[in-house]
Amino acid sequence: MITVTDVHKEYLDGETHVRALRGVSLEIEKGEFLSIAGPSGSGKTTLLNVIGCIDTVDSGSVLIDGLAVTGGKKGDLIEIRRNKIGFVFQSFNLIPVLTAYENVAMALSLLGLPESQIRERTMNLLAEVGLSNMEGRRPAKLSGGQQQRVAVARALVKDPLIVLADEPTANLDSETGEAILQLMKGINQRRGTTFVFSTHDQMVMDYADRLCRLHDGLIESDELRRSA
Amino acid sequence: MASTETPPHGRSHRVRLQYFAMLALKNLFRYRRRTVVTASAVAFGVAIFVAMASLLNGLAAEGDRNLANYETSSAAITGAGYWRQREEYPLDILVENTGQILSVLDADGVAAAPRVAFRGELIVHYDPYPEDGSVYLALYGIDVERDPQVFRLAETVNEGRLPEPGEDGILISAWLAERLGAELSYPVTITTRTRDGFHQILDMDIVGIYQTPNPTVDRSQIYLPLDVVDTYLEMQGAVTAIHLALPEPVPGAADLGPVKEALERDREGVGGTGIELLSFAEMTEEFAAAVEIQDVAFNIVLVLLGFIAVVGISNTMLMAVLEREREIGMMRAIGMRDGEIRLMFALEAAAIGLLGAAAGLLLGARLVWYLVNHGIDYGTLLEGVEMDFRFADVLYGVWSVRTMFTAAVGAAMLAAVVALLPVRAILRREITESLRRH
Structure with missing residues (x-):
């Protein structure tokens, strides 16, 4: 589904x-729950950005769903990001003036779906991430965990090919972080959505079905594991 | 994996636009104080612009009215080439067939008033005057019966009366009377030349004092009966101009076609190629220079006000964009196009511009109301000014819905365009760079 081949980035x-x-070379299959681990500066965020089409490569290639994204046109990359990729950021990156509902609905509004469809899918997703009855709250009225749930819902609501999560638990306490991981793991199992994390958190690594360790811009190890 | 169906292009575009508009509006309240400050700056600019435009339009309208009412009228028939030389007061470029022309115009129901304009020296002596003195002035022989049908001079006589036909009486302005120390029935001597260039002396009495709202007239013109002028200057019925009053909502709007046709019907009788029919625009074209100066001043004010708005809005938007750089990075990451981000910020800035414009229009309307009803008294300011101006001491504004609409739309559009500058800088950065910002 995603093929990264001999990617260099400076x-x-x-x-x-x-x-x-x-x-870096890597194959990611549909439905994987993959963690890219490594210390700071190992290149994990850069790898995630390259897969997410928000960063370019110096050499090598990246194929998403059979489509070469390296060297692709800006407009094509935007379409891929808009339709096929969901992002979950370390610091949630919610828009503070929007409610939980509006933050999630943003991803669908960009697709220009009808309001009825946006509403149905957004409300379903908010319920799925455990935020029923909180759709009218703004981020400031939500806890860190709840904010990250909104971010997860925003990434998932468009039913993407892959969700890329850059250290999604880094700003959460361990209990909340684990709850978020359980949430994403559950979605992965129920919907078959592919998740790729970057992390240096052992707990996230423990949840991964596959753990890919990066060190100094090179894949040090790539192992299949069972979930915790 | 389920895929998202793409809706029809038009509908999807509308959905996105609605979302961006909603987001832009919500962001207005994100920085309330900044929004209020910027909108206030825009409001100030719009209000001053509207008031200035009102005053300058009032000035132009007043100038045109005063030219038409006291100097040019709607149109005039003169000897060919007279108007270009009129400030030399020539008595050799004349309308000879005055009677015939007036008959033609009367038959067509056109109000017409012949005048003879000439130059002379007005001399006064000690006792009854406070001291001896003289002044060169423009003198106008007016048809006392016809002139009030074309000009409004008669309405401005506030002491005495118009001189009667055959009377050696003159009408002078209050401005001149004050400077000469003149009163009604005081004698004056006028030295001038006849049509054939011979010296002539006229001994007259002041029978009336006028005061028009046209300072140029007040400071330079005195009037005496046309038949008296005809006799003393040996004009033999010729005049320097026949002024016409035509129905028109504003000066310069009259249709000269029927008058031209009437004159054409009796081409030989009225003087053929020796006369010309001049429109208000032709008679006042030299004042275009003054209007241009007004326009330049107006444009300078416009640029200054625009600068205030640009600085205010760009500063607000720069702060907003910089503070939201990571948010912009997130939006770009999840698939928002650069154009959509620009549109969102443009909408936000346009909304600030519209808010400011709305407040500015309210304030501006209040200022215009004051200017229309009370005006501004320039009297003291213009007391010693030696230039041609044709508005009275109190300058009134006029309402212009078009100007107000232009100001409001202009402010919103300017705000939207200015907002794009800081957004452009952010959109040049890599998404990853924006996402790293704190």
Whole structure:
């Protein structure tokens, strides 16, 4: 479903050249619950960004659903992100002036779906992530865990090919973090949605069905595991 | 894996637009104080713009009215080429067939008043005047019967009366009377030249004092009966101009066609190619320069007000965009196009612009109301000004819905365009860079 082949990526951090990815190759199948682990600076966020079509590569290729996204046109990449990829960010990145409902509905509004469909799918998703009756609350009136649930709902509501989550539990306490992981794991099992995380949190690694360790821009290990 | 069906393009576009509009409106309340401050700056600009436009339009309208009512009338028949030389007061470019022309115009029901304009020196002596003195002025022989049908001079006589036909009496302005120390029945001597260039001296008495709202007239013109002028200047019935009053809502709007046709019907009788029919626009084209100066001043004000709005709005939007850079990064990451982000911020800024414009219109309407009903007294300011201006001491504004509409729409559009500058800078950055911002 997603094929990453010999991807190299270098960027400038101030005046320092950082070799974030140094020939990474990876195959991700549909329905996987994959964790990309590694210390800070190992290249895990860069890899996630490359798969998510929000960062370019210096060399190598990325195929999503058989479509080459490296070197793709800006408009094509936007369409892929809009239709096929869901993002969950470390710091939730909800829009503070919007309610939980409106934050989730945003992803569907971009697709231009009819209001009735947006409403039905958004309410269903909010119920699925455990936020029934909270659709009218703004992020400031929600706990960190609830905010991340809204973010998960926003990523899932368009029924994407893959959900990319960049350290989704990093801003949550362990109990809430685990609840979020359980939520995503449940969705993965029920819907068969593919999840790819970047993390250095052992608990997230423990939840992963497959653990890919990165070190200095290279895949150090890639192992299939059972979920915790 | 389920796929999302793509709805028809038009409908999807509308859904997105509605969402962006909703988001833009909600963001207005996100930075309430900043929104209020910026909208206030826009309101100030719009209000001043509307008031300035009202005053300048009032000035132009008043200028045209005062030209038509006291100097040019709606149209005039003169000797060919006279108007270009009129400030030299020539007595060799004349309308000879005055009687015939007036007959033609009378038959067509066109109000017409012949005048003879000439230059002369008005001399006064000590006792009854406070001191000896003289002044060069423009003198006008007017047909006392016909002139009030075309000009409004007679309505402005506030002491005495118009001189009667055959009377050696003159009408002077209150402005001149005050400077000369003149009163009704005081004698004056006028030295001038006849049509043939011979020196002539006229001994007259002041029979009336007028005060028009046209300072140029008040400061330079005195009037005496046309038949007296005809005799003293040996005009033999010729005049320098026949002024016409035509029905028109505003000066310059009259249709000269029927008058042209009437004159054409008796081409030989009225003077053939020796005369010309001048429209209000032709007679006042030299004042276009003054209007241009007004326009320049108006444009300078417009630029300054625009600058205030640009600085206010761009600053607000710059802060808003910078504070929301990570949010913008998130939106781009989940598939929002650059154009959609620009549209969202443009809508937000346009809404601020419209809010400000609405407040500005309310304030501006209040200012215009004051200007229309009370005006601004420029009297003291213009006391010593030696220039041609044709409005009275109190300058009144006029209502212009079009100007107010333009100001409001312009403010909203300007706000929307200005907002795009900071957004453009953010959209040039990589999405990943924006997502790292705190």
